[in-house]
């Protein structure tokens with residue numbers, strides 16, 4: 274007689290199937306390098322750094338932001354890149370990042386990857402990722418601001434990074450990046466702007 | 476007349492000094508490889524993976540555990556390795572990991588690295604790291620269990636990993652790793668044990 278699978282065991286099977294698949298995010302390379310310029314950054318370590326950004330810069334968030342929810346969002350936010358890869362914000366003259374094609378591919382990736390989880394977790398993780406992508410709630414707006422700040426520091430410290438790769442101008446940086454940082458974290462953008470402006474001859 | 480520094484600006488100076496220094500954790504290599512065996516894992520991406528473990532395996536924690544505190548602990552737990560490096564658990568026949576010398580070096584590293592932060596954050600981050608290291612509170616015990624589980628999966632999926640490097644026996648795995656996982660997450664260890672036992676000829 275076939276054994277009935279223990280529900281506890283099948284749940285752990287699904288939990289570890291997801292965790293093992295998630296390991297692949299460490300092999301997705303971004304356009305940005307580490308701060309020392311030694312190699313390209315991967316999306317796993319980028320996600321860790323952003324979670325740390327949220328812990329450190331919590332006092333810059335509006336009072337209605339839950340930093341613990343922001344941290345969870347940032348831990349999940351790039352998982353779809355396992356299937357889709359990272360789309361650099363300055364590539365295709367700034368147009369590739371938010372293309373409808375990219376968005377559809379990311380939706381399919383989210384279906385597959387979060388679908389590995391037990392149903393309750395698949396639902397709650399997907400809801401958190403959808404919220405991040407929509408960039409409307411205070412938590413998502415702050416999380417998106419941090420996601421835009423961190424590569425600016427990496428470019429600055431590594432001597433230009435993707436600004437050089439994609440011949441980015443100050444106006445492009447301000448419209449593609451600065452305005453989005455300022456939306457969720459205006460004082461952070463003021464501080465970062467003062468650091469970065471001289472690089473662009475300002 | 477010299478300008479008085481804006482306290483808001485000096486605070487952000489310190490916050491970013493810490494975040495930029497933290498970037499170096501991405502260059503600290505562990506003995507363990509990625510699950511596909513393609514390269515050694517670094518401590519930054521490892522910390523991200525553990526935070527995801529906490530989110531996914533939350534239902535395995537005792538009811539008095541705060542998963543959000545566990546996530547924060549895991550994000551911080553390896554930062555001292557920027558100065559000290561990773562000490563593989565199976566190296567020096569299992570004796571190097573908890574040596575007094577290693578512990579003293581980690582304390583000095585924590586002084587320096589958390590000391591980059593504004594005083595309030597330096598204090599709260601250090602307290603969370605001290606709590607993790609002491610492994611006494613329910614949050615720290617669960618966090619430590621996850622930190623022990625993840626390399627087991629990486630070794631299993633990559634075909635042996637550090638078990639092969641350090642000629643680890645089943646009894647050594649059970650005493651150095653299994654007992655610590657079982658302390659915080661007994662059902663996870665039961666599940667993992669069933670996956671791993673055949674590798675050791677069980």
Ligand SMILES: [Ca+2]
Pocket residue numbers: 319350351420
């Ligand atoms: Ca990102």
